[in-house]
Structures are given as structure tokens and as C-alpha cells.
Amino acid sequence: MRLYHPAAFDFTTTVPSYWEASAEPLGRTTQALEGAYTADVAVIGGGYAGLHAALQLTLAHGLKVCVLEAGDIGWGASGRNGGFCCPGSTKLSYGQLIKRFGIEETRRFFDAQRAAVDFVGEFLAVNGIDADRTGDGELQLAHSEAAIRELKDEQVFLRDTFGAHSTFLTREELAERGNDSETSHAGLQSDITFGLHPLKYVRGLARVAIDAGVTVFSNSEVMDWSSDAGQHTLRTKHGQVTAKTVLVASNGYTDETLPQAVGGRLLPALTRIIVTRPISDNELKAQGWTRTDPTYDTLNLLHYFRLLPGNRFMFGGRGGTDASPEGMQAIQHTLRADFDRFFPRLAHVETEYSWGGLVCMTSTRLPFAGPIDGMDNVFGAFGWHGNGVAMASYAANRLADVMAGSVRHEDALPAMMRSLPGRFVLPFLRVPYLKLAYLGYGAADRWR
Numbered sequence: 001m002r003l004y005h006p007a008a009f010d011f012t013t014t015v016p017s018y019w020e021a022s023a024e025p026l027g028r029t030t031q032a033l034e035g036a037y038t039a040d041v042a043v044i045g046g047g048y049a050g051l052h053a054a055l056q057l058t059l060a061h062g063l064k065v066c067v068l069e070a071g072d073i074g075w076g077a078s079g080r081n082g083g084f085c086c087p088g089s090t091k092l093s094y095g096q097l098i099k100r101f102g103i104e105e106t107r108r109f110f111d112a113q114r115a116a117v118d119f120v121g122e123f124l125a126v127n128g129i130d131a132d133r134t135g136d137g138e139l140q141l142a143h144s145e146a147a148i149r150e151l152k153d154e155q156v157f158l159r160d161t162f163g164a165h166s167t168f169l170t171r172e173e174l175a176e177r178g179n180d181s182e183t184s185h186a187g188l189q190s191d192i193t194f195g196l197h198p199l200k201y202v203r204g205l206a207r208v209a210i211d212a213g214v215t216v217f218s219n220s221e222v223m224d225w226s227s228d229a230g231q232h233t234l235r236t237k238h239g240q241v242t243a244k245t246v247l248v249a250s251n252g253y254t255d256e257t258l259p260q261a262v263g264g265r266l267l268p269a270l271t272r273i274i275v276t277r278p279i280s281d282n283e284l285k286a287q288g289w290t291r292t293d294p295t296y297d298t299l300n301l302l303h304y305f306r307l308l309p310g311n312r313f314m315f316g317g318r319g320g321t322d323a324s325p326e327g328m329q330a331i332q333h334t335l336r337a338d339f340d341r342f343f344p345r346l347a348h349v350e351t352e353y354s355w356g357g358l359v360c361m362t363s364t365r366l367p368f369a370g371p372i373d374g375m376d377n378v379f380g381a382f383g384w385h386g387n388g389v390a391m392a393s394y395a396a397n398r399l400a401d402v403m404a405g406s407v408r409h410e411d412a413l414p415a416m417m418r419s420l421p422g423r424f425v426l427p428f429l430r431v432p433y434l435k436l437a438y439l440g441y442g443a444a445d446r447w448r
């Protein structure tokens, strides 16, 4: 059981993304599970989280691990995201985190986010994965005068609390350096984030995992789960895996009943991306946008965008709540209209690719990597709140050590990532809640 139109969960369809059109194939043969298979650990989900956990469990702990992926490797968010390798895997502000978890754990969380970005950068470098790394730091653009004040306050807060370095840029300075957009009033440049090609990353990761001995079953959706005498049995259409330990790493694509203990705790949300044709240097100069840093704005219903290698523009934003083909088409028009408003001198540049996907939020608005309460040897890693390129990778790697028993949970991850999020009140109303939240955020954005 899933929350959106079945089109969002058609694991047999290849996502029509620019990434699919520009990544080399996996280069390893993966097959659907057939018959009975036994492993120490079975992982549900072949994205960054599932593959990183599987790799670490195999390499560092010598366990027999298999990954069950419903589509092709990276079919979910990992193969289709915006490629911001960045912090931000919670929807709580640092002020809220400090109130709830104290300053020490909040500092630990901030450091973990920075470590997560470095972890991915090093993983790519060490394993020789060319994932088109671009940009140096992340640019946040103030959409209004009020947001300029917020950015200034944020800069001081980040410096005083975490010792973080960032640079405030006026509208004129932004234009001078090649970040001229109609809608931005000022900007804050941090030094943490970089951009990457998400599908090249996840395919590179899968190659490393397979070469290390992880068994990867693609086109193998887990449809049923039973547990008996300390063993879990996961059934797919043509086979079954029996394992003592299971990791649920299906994030926004999780079936509400797999397992029941996770049902009602996650809130998948749609987001959508368009990519233009290659833009000439002259066209970019005319717009005044020539830099490649990953960029987003200060709206609650934010836009995220970056200039890709080869000078295509990628522009993403909220994906509404209707995942049917018609619903997605309507959102694409809205997104394109937003792009034209941001970059009027590029309004003539055609959109060549457009696709959507699901990010995953939780009732606590915090990510989770840890044991699933009430189940023996079952773990979960999910809820990256639209920012999982770095954190899903890092947290799953850390969680693998916890699963193998070599590191204590509290030593591996900060407190705010260790508690299984509670169930939403009246979970069947989650999509209506989201609709209401979008209305509220939209109204707030108009006044802020």
C-alpha cells in the first residue's frame, strides 16, 4: 500500500531524466531474484542508503549481504535527484534542535552533516567514480527584503554556534560574479556543498558494492515479509530471501506494510525537476548566470537549481500531491513558469527533460537510522527530508557498523537520528495534511 498514484511506483518504467540520458550503464549484470536465497543481511532498497550499508557490512564485517531493489539500481530518488551533495536532512531549524537536544548534540549533528558531504566526496575520489563534481559550496538566495535579514542573522548564528564560514553577497555582488537572477535580493554562500551527477554516483557505488561481494537483485520488489524463529523471509514475485537481519532502506518508496512497524510514520512528498537544452555562453552571459554552485532560494516552497556541465540548466521545485501523469504535467508547467520568472533572459530556452520523484519526510521532521522498535534485528534508514545524497550515504555506512555490533548506536550517530519517528495522527490523512501545509507555506511565502 502506497500513498500516491500508482504511476509514481511503476518500477518497470525507466525515469525519463537527463541523468538516464547521460550516464554510462551500470556495467555489471544484475538479475531478478529467483528461487530461495539465504543471507546474513537482506537490504530492501538499492539507493545510496541500501548500497552503502550493504557495502560496509560486506567489506568491514565480512557478512553475506544481498540488496533487493524493486526497479533497476538507483531507480528511486538516488538516481533522479538534483545532485546537491549538501546538508539539510531535517525540517527542524537549528534553534528547534538546540531546544530539544541541547547544544552538544546539535553541534554533533552539524558536524555529521559536514562529514556526510566529505564522506561522499572521498568515496567518489577513492573509488575513481567520475560523477561530474561541480561547484564549490552552496548559494542560498534571498527572495525578499525580509529574507535578506534572515540570511544575515543565519550567517552570524552559524559562525557563532558552529564556527561555520559563509559569505554574504549583495544583489550587485551576485550579478558581478555570475549569479544574476530576477528574483534574488542577496545571497549567502557556504563552503560545504558540491554538485554531482546522481545516477553516475549510485551506479558507481553499485559497481563498488558488487565488486566487493554484495549480491544485488534488481527488479525484485519485496511483496511479503514474515518472521519466524529469529529469521526473516522476504518474498518477491519469483523468489524469497531468508536472513537473520533486515535493513529497510526504501525511503519515499516504502510500502506501508513492509514492515507494518514502519507504516504511518513516513510522509513521502513529490518534487519535480526540469532540464533545459544546452545554453550557449552568450545566452548565459546575457542572463548573467555563469556559475555552477548548487543554489536554492529562501522560500518555504523552495526552488533548487544549478548550471550543469555542458551548460544545461537544471531547475527543481515542489511536485504537488497528484502523481498521476496529468498532475505531473501541470506541475511541470508551473515549474517552467517559475524558471522564466527567475531567468527572463532564458525564457526562450527549451525544456528538454522533465521528471519527478519522491523524497521522504517523517512525523518528527528528523531523519532516522537505527533499530525498528518491536522487531528483532530489523533496522531502518530513511527520512532524509529531500537532502539525502550526503546523509543517506553517511548514515547508512555508520548504521552498518551498529548492525554488525561493532559500534554502539549512540556513538555512531547524533541523538536526533536515533529515535524511530512516531506514527502520524490519523495517518490516512497524510496527503491532505501535506496539501494544507503547502497552502499555508504558500501564503506565508507571499507575505515574507
Ligand SMILES: Cc1cc2nc3c(=O)[nH]c(=O)nc-3n(C[C@H](O)[C@H](O)[C@H](O)COP(=O)(O)OP(=O)(O)OC[C@H]3O[C@@H](n4cnc5c(N)ncnc54)[C@H](O)[C@@H]3O)c2cc1C
Binding pocket: 011, 044, 045, 046, 047, 048, 049, 050, 068, 069, 070, 071, 074, 075, 076, 077, 078, 079, 080, 081, 082, 083, 084, 085, 086, 220, 221, 222, 223, 249, 250, 251, 252, 253, 254, 255, 258, 271, 272, 273, 304, 316, 355, 356, 357, 358, 359, 360, 381, 382, 384, 385, 386, 387, 388, 389, 390, 392
Ligand atoms: C526529484 C528529486 C530531487 C532531489 N534532489 C536532491 C538533492 O539535490 N540533494 C539531496 O541531498 N537530495 C535530493 N533528493 C533526495 C535524495 O535523492 C534522497 O534523499 C536519497 O536518494 C535517498 O536515498 P535512499 O537510498 O534512502 O532512497 P531511494 O534512492 O529512494 O531508494 C529506495 C529504493 O527502494 C526501492 N524499493 C521501494 N520499495 C521496495 C520494495 N518493496 N522492494 C524492493 N525495493 C523497494 C525503490 O525502488 C528505491 O530505488 C531529491 C529527490 C528527488 C526525488
